[in-house]
Amino acid sequence: MEDKEKKIESLHLKLIPYFEKYGILLLLVLMILVMHILQPDVFLSWRNVTNVFKQISWQSMLALGVFMVIVTAGIDLSVGSIMMLSLMILAVVAKAGAPWFIVVLTPLIAGFLCGLFNGLGITLLRMPHPFIMTLGTLYIFRGAGNLISGGTPISGFTDEVRYLGHGRIDLQWLGLEKSQYLPVSLVLIAIVYIIFWIFLNKSKTGKWIYAIGGNPNAARASGINVNKILIIVYSLCGFLSGIGALILAGRTDSGYPNAGLQSELDAIAACIIGGASFFGGRGTVLGVFAGVMIMGILRNGLNLMDVSSFWQQVLIGSIIVLAVYIDVLRRDIGTRK
Amino acid sequence: MKNLTKIISVIITSVFLLASFSTGAFAGKKILFSIKGPGSGNPFWASVEKGAKEEAAKLGVDLVLVAPPQEGDVQAQINQVEDQLAKGVDAIALAPGDPNAFAPIVDDAIKSGVPVVFVDTKGINEGVTFIGTNNMNGAELAAKFICDKTPKGSDVAILTGIESQSTALLRRDGAIKGFKNCGLNIVATQTAEWDTAKGRSVTESIILKNPNIKAIFASNDNMGLGAMQALKDADMNDVVVVGFDATPDAATSILKGEMTATIAQFSYNMGAYGVKYALELANGGSIDPNIDTGTQLVTKDNANDFK
Numbered sequence: 001m002e003d004k005e006k007k008i009e010s011l012h013l014k015l016i017p018y019f020e021k022y023g024i025l026l027l028l029v030l031m032i033l034v035m036h037i038l039q040p041d042v043f044l045s046w047r048n049v050t051n052v053f054k055q056i057s058w059q060s061m062l063a064l065g066v067f068m069v070i071v072t073a074g075i076d077l078s079v080g081s082i083m084m085l086s087l088m089i090l091a092v093v094a095k096a097g098a099p100w101f102i103v104v105l106t107p108l109i110a111g112f113l114c115g116l117f118n119g120l121g122i123t124l125l126r127m128p129h130p131f132i133m134t135l136g137t138l139y140i141f142r143g144a145g146n147l148i149s150g151g152t153p154i155s156g157f158t159d160e161v162r163y164l165g166h167g168r169i170d171l172q173w174l175g176l177e178k179s180q181y182l183p184v185s186l187v188l189i190a191i192v193y194i195i196f197w198i199f200l201n202k203s204k205t206g207k208w209i210y211a212i213g214g215n216p217n218a219a220r221a222s223g224i225n226v227n228k229i230l231i232i233v234y235s236l237c238g239f240l241s242g243i244g245a246l247i248l249a250g251r252t253d254s255g256y257p258n259a260g261l262q263s264e265l266d267a268i269a270a271c272i273i274g275g276a277s278f279f280g281g282r283g284t285v286l287g288v289f290a291g292v293m294i295m296g297i298l299r300n301g302l303n304l305m306d307v308s309s310f311w312q313q314v315l316i317g318s319i320i321v322l323a324v325y326i327d328v329l330r331r332d333i334g335t336r337k
Numbered sequence: 338m339k340n341l342t343k344i345i346s347v348i349i350t351s352v353f354l355l356a357s358f359s360t361g362a363f364a365g366k367k368i369l370f371s372i373k374g375p376g377s378g379n380p381f382w383a384s385v386e387k388g389a390k391e392e393a394a395k396l397g398v399d400l401v402l403v404a405p406p407q408e409g410d411v412q413a414q415i416n417q418v419e420d421q422l423a424k425g426v427d428a429i430a431l432a433p434g435d436p437n438a439f440a441p442i443v444d445d446a447i448k449s450g451v452p453v454v455f456v457d458t459k460g461i462n463e464g465v466t467f468i469g470t471n472n473m474n475g476a477e478l479a480a481k482f483i484c485d486k487t488p489k490g491s492d493v494a495i496l497t498g499i500e501s502q503s504t505a506l507l508r509r510d511g512a513i514k515g516f517k518n519c520g521l522n523i524v525a526t527q528t529a530e531w532d533t534a535k536g537r538s539v540t541e542s543i544i545l546k547n548p549n550i551k552a553i554f555a556s557n558d559n560m561g562l563g564a565m566q567a568l569k570d571a572d573m574n575d576v577v578v579v580g581f582d583a584t585p586d587a588a589t590s591i592l593k594g595e596m597t598a599t600i601a602q603f604s605y606n607m608g609a610y611g612v613k614y615a616l617e618l619a620n621g622g623s624i625d626p627n628i629d630t631g632t633q634l635v636t637k638d639n640a641n642d643f644k
Binding site for chain 2: 039042045047048051054055151152153155166251252253254256257258259261263299300303304306308309310312313
């Protein structure tokens with residue numbers, strides 16, 4: 001009797017790490033199944049699946065940046081504004097007639113500099129919490145974006161500039177129809193996420209980022225330059241927001257003042273759903289991706305079912321609470337006995 | 338683990354429950370009506386919604402009406418339209434939250450054989466019919482009314498909407514044209530972004546700098562009501578305030594003798610015409626590039642109809 005119980009228990013213990021790692025994917029697969037059952041003709045159609053990826057493309061960049069910041073037990077509230085400012089700078093530079101390769105670089109540089117500004121502010125000005133610095137820059141960057149553009153949209157970019165957000169990879173050579181193309185933004189998501197997975201898991205800096213969030217004092221004691229790592233993390237977060245701006249420029253062909261309004265909250269929500277912890281040191285790149293997908297699929301699925309957007313707000317809020325509750329239960333199982 | 342299965346089953350049931358909210362299929366043409374903001378938050382959109390629904394019922398159209406959670410959430414509105422296009426519709430009536438951001442989607446829809454009409458806000462896509470108020474004429478009507486109420490050469494101010502929207506620009510330009518034609522002196526033209534609170538604070542600074550102001554044209558009633566609050570606070574009760582939209586709140590204010598007048602748009606017509614003309618295009622017909630839904634001056638005499 002006792003032996004059997006022990007066996008089951010050890011099986012549980014063995015499963016826990018997998019559950020910890022892939023539990024959120026389970027929720028994602030479940031959602032896809034439910035949506036497919038509810039909308040069998042449309043949901044998994046080529047057009048709708050590519051729609052979902054196009055719709056999450058820029059959000060996924062913001063979420064990845066915010067995720068790294070959250071791993072260090074910080075927060076970045078300014079990503080939506082960084083994206084808007086980078087987008088406006090891109091638009092102004094494009095309108096001034098700069099060649100496309102310069103236009104494409106501007107949002108990346110602008111985003112990086114905004115992030116650097118955040119990082120320097122947090123470390124040099126010794127802000128009590130990144131919340132305060134990035135709350136400040138949330139207003140500063142959006143205001144700056146409105147100043148340089150005069151608060152009006154600037155539209156019309158060349159195809160090269162729009163490639164990442166609007167480009168299509170033709171798959172007719174695979175025998176598919178012309179409408180069954182691969183959005184460039186999907187490929188971009190894959191590349192960026194793989195690079196950052198390698199960076200966070202394989203590089204020394206990546207491991208330090210986790211160490212800082214897990215236990216900053218221990219990290220400091222073991223000789224890690226915490227401030228330097230924080231500056232790198234916030235700069236990369238800004239850089240990713242810059243990529244988001246470039247994607248959005250392609251998607252909408254327009255730099256518009258409302259871009260990225262409140263999208264910092266979406267990004268934080270995706271990280272939390274994906275299993276990141278506000279106390280830092282926890283979470284995976286795969287989890288963030290699942291979090292972004294869950295939010296994207298939820299919105300898309302509810303749109304397809306003609307559910308009012310007020311219900312969507314209620315449901316997304318519920319999913320956040322639910323996902324974190326599952327996480328709490330998960331850790332209960334892990335720490336039992 | 339037991340808890341987990343419970344939770345998962347709760348999710349599934351709730352999603353199924355939600356699905357049962359979605360409407361059944363009609364036999365007629367399927368028309369997507371995408372509005373900028375939710376009807377429950379704004380009587381203007383509520384009346385567009387009513388017009389669209391009643392016309393759809395009359396014509397036997399399968400109407401899908403979608404709105405983002407808040408006005409100005411352009412990305413959410415774009416996603417809604419894309420998702421419905423993936424599902425398949427015969428025509429779209431669209432009130433774009435941002436005409437520039439919507440341009441590529443409208444182009445794609447037309448290319449894939451789904452005709453589009455713009456409602457309320459004109460898009461930038463060429464050759465697409467616009468159904469809505471002639472905002473310039475409406476604002477000019479308001480300006481003319483102010484001219485009749487104030488002595489020649491008086492100081493006047495204009496509160497404008499979000500200046501990235503053509504509606505805001507047309508109303509501003511219409512008012513400027515009207516004021517200039519009758520020789521009024523425009524001392525300020527400032528945006529209050531369609532917002533009551535901003536309308537109040539912008540007005541507060543305008544009247545501080547221009548105490549002799551005789552009239553204010555607010556490009557929508559919300560801003561007009563905000564301006565009214567600022568004027569009341571400063572005891573400047575004889576300043577003429579004219580709004581735009583004829584919301585129930587504005588009508589009540591006019592009846593109370595606070596705001597002087599407003600311009601009525603026939604938002605119900607926008608909903609109804611949107612459905613009617615989108616259906617005509619879906620059936621292969623052709624329509625005029627500009628369809629005016631009309632404007633009318635609302636004063637104490639007729640404000641009761643708009644309460």
